[in-house]
Amino acid sequence: MKFSVNWLREFVDLPKNVDEIAELLTRAGVETENIETRGTKIDKVIVAQITASSRHPNADRLTVCEVDDASGTKRQIVCGATNYKVGDKVPLALPGAKLPNGLEIKKNTLRGVESEGMLCSAKELGFGEDASGLLILSPEAKVGASIADLFPSDTVLDVEITPNRGDLLSHFGLAREVAALTGKKIKAPAALAKIDIKRSGVKISALRDCPFFSARKIDNVKVGPSPAWLRAKIESVGIRSINNIVDISNFVMFEFGQPTHAFDADKLKGGINVRLARDGEKFLALDGKTYSLAPENLVIADDKRAVGIGGVMGGEETGVTESTRNVLLESAYFLPASIRRTARNLNLPSDASYRFERGVDPGMILRASQRATELIREIAGGNPAKEIAAAGKLPANHSDVSLSYQKCDQVLGLAIKPKTVDEILARFGLTKAKTAKTRSTWKIPSYRRDLQRDVDLIEEVVRVHGVDKISGTDRSRFTQSSAADHSRDLESSLRNRLVAHGLSEVRTPKLIPRSAIALGENAISLRNPLSEDHVALRPTLLAGLLGVLNRNVRASVERVAIFELGRIFVPPTGKEERHLGLLLWGNATSAPHWRLREKHQLEFFDLKGAIESLMIPALSFRRGEDVDLALATEILSWNRAIGFAGQLSAQRRSTISAPGAVFFAELEVDPILSGDETTKTFREIEKFPAVTRDIAMIVPEKLSHAEILRLIESVNEPLLESVQLFDLFSGSESSLGPARKSLAYRLTYRDRSRTLTSEEVTAAHAKIRERLQRELGAELRE
């Protein structure tokens, strides 16, 4: 909310320096977000009266004015505005004046006509946003007077009021807070004069939502423009001036925090009834829109129809206009929850609803009504009725709150004398109801509905006493690691392995765009997306990783090797699973390197290698099927499928801009993480040497490496320790002939308890060679 410092000063002595005020509030939890200076002292801008006006001889859109500036001689000014008439008083910037927008005024010649200064708009003077024409001053303004005197400079603080502090949503309220924080006295408005209340003319049929309602009739008002001071006040806090009656209602709200509403009394039919709306009841509000109401909405109604949405907005038909003669002034208390529901469901937030939903001060309702009444009488004439019509009951006082001094010390971690605690609470208007040695019970003022428990009082104590006085203490504690600790550590090790493998981690949004769901995945959509970029929960990591690929290909990188480890949401339940996605595209290196003679393209085996680097227990791969993959491979751990890997299908690839093959894998992480501990145990280091023998063979192209391994394994040779493929070639240009390939394996033989003889190894090796030849038809090479 915006606060005028000049206005605040009417209620409390403030430090001269505005930054000090802002700092004071901010350090007490009332954050000042912006400080704006208005109506800076502008020299050489004075009040002038237009005495004559004629068309510019050489320009259709300009006029030549003659103005009186009280200097004795008339000045000639060329002007582009059209909103004035001869006799109006307007601001005149004399040569030498410097306007807030930086413009320096000089005597000059405009299209052949001399101009001795400039007539100004409100915007040019920094008084507001209105640049549509000259700022027409009040007829009472004294010709020749300085504009700076007419519009004293002011500072406007934009203050963030937290939702618990509805009592600060007025100048009086904030001034009261400053007074409490600084220990200064608040200049309270005059006490409520005795008013007679009559229990007729208004009726409440919805007492839960509207516990109290009052209305005062004021006859024979003269609706017109507001006096300059009133306009300046409400405009300083960002409210547009409408007419004197509406402006007064707004003024009182910004002064005391209590919204009031003025009806055109002659347009009301019969008495006021505060009731719940009928289902589908139509209502034309002051904003010119028609709302369809529901029984949860509270309306102010006359005998015929709703004339206001209670606490939210008045009706267009009964609003105060130039022709209004008699007004009915409403001031009421509404149930905060009811107002919030209505304002939200109708999507109709207003300054009034903002205050009612945070809870207004029951002690201020009649006072505000009286203040508005007095102002209307002063400014718009009018005879107020002697009595206020009222129904219902003001909300009861807040419950007393008991505070133990020892608890206060304990929560803060700082010993504060009970006397200090008492003094601080008294500053906030709390009064002691009961005192015992260790605790006191406090009466809560009507405007502090947020003070409900001891901790609320403790907060007030620390706000004034200062958080800085509490020194930080060390409260370490042994804590056993949790399942979440365990899985995070394993997750970290997966990430680190992939980084060591040369992949970059990405983190893509878990909310995916509409275009990504259109790819045919069955993602859970949001009920209320805000933009097309975030409409559904990702069901896989594919869309996100493809997005990253696209972006980087457009940025002309030569290599994309990325992974993401994060949650996905399985439709239709939204079950959250952790997945790992990998994507490889482009060259093996992002730039040529002197040790690499040829460019290597990333390929399927690079993807497979990255997955192998994860050390997934009992990892294996087998051919599978996947809609997105042309070369689809299932990833298995302990023979359970945990994901897939492969080359993106042409159809999938057509949605992205990357030329060439894209390799992608996605797997569930939970089965990997829940697997064995990474703790390894020692096995005795081999004491006896190994003997290696190679086998080179030519086999049909179709025969897989896995089949060859399986066969070698089936021999069950106890001396065979390991088998390593070290050479492979195929292709028609070789001498192998079509559909054949050459493979070379190194077999390692060892007995862990003794040194092998050459004969033993030769015999074992021959057995394997023989089986390969016999069962696979391998053509062995020497």
Added chain:
Amino acid sequence: MPHPLEELRDAALREISDARDVRALEAARVKYLGRSGSISAWGEQMKTLGKDEKPIVGKLLNEVRSALTAAIEERTQAFRAQKEAGALANIDISLPGSTGPTGYSGYSGHSAASVGYSGYLPLERGSLHPLTQMLDRSIDIFRRMGFALADGPDVEDEWHCFDALNTPPEHPARNEQDTFYLPDGRLLRTHTSTVQIRAMQAAPPPMRVIAPGAAYRRDEVDAMHSAQFHQIEGLYVDETVSVGDLKGTLELFMRELFGPDTEVQFRPHYFPFTEPSLEIYVKSKALKRGEQWIEVAGCGMVHPAVFEAVNKARGDHAYDPEKWTGFAFGLGMDRLAMILFDIPDIRLFAQNDLRFLRQFA
């Protein structure tokens, strides 16, 4: 007067030390120690010597032979070292290094030469996302202070996200407008404070946990706001936990993160689920943003109403607000990372431009 053998030795040593290359050295060796070399000739001559002279000359001959052998060996070593150094001198050590194993097989289907290459090839450096790095750093700090991890789902119910956190329906701070809802009425958590509730539901006090995770806000996206952001939630419930303990914990955290000279300020604020509530500001010369206070986190003492809600859900009185107090905090990881790494726009995190990511490799 020197023995002729000694003269021969001196001449030989001179010749050995003057040898300019391996060949000259070998010539000297043959000349003196070779089968028909001069030293060997003396061996023949020995047979002709008398009984008295024989042992003396024999001893001398042995000494000369081993002196020459040693000298030749020494020169040989020197020539070998020279040769090795000469070869290595041609290596340009300013060439770019290979920084590790490639991990790539290089298998192309045709080129057999590259298959099985087990040496070191140019390696691409991988990188952890800066947010991951920020989370890792933060988690490490809290673990040193004795916090364990806790976890909860991104998709939450209204009770965990609002009601249990003292934000009942129609509470002005319950901002459904800014919350993403699923068609079934569940929502995407707007803060990780939901995990406070889940942790307390699962176990009685004392409780000392942090919960890193994503949260979501239905807000216009700009340089400072994104629909998804990342937090670390913290909760400590024990007997006599105080604002002092809260300050001590988070002051240490901020100093560990931003450097020992970091100033930390706590300002009163409002959150429905803590009372008193505080906002944390830091100022550090080590940061680019220099001398101004930067808001980095929200925190406070757990509101008794939160304990009461947890008790109700647990069906016991484990979190008796008269017996237990606690503090809670929420740190914005995106924001902390932006401050620490001097990143100007939050959207860079989600864009995953490799030119951005690799800056943090």
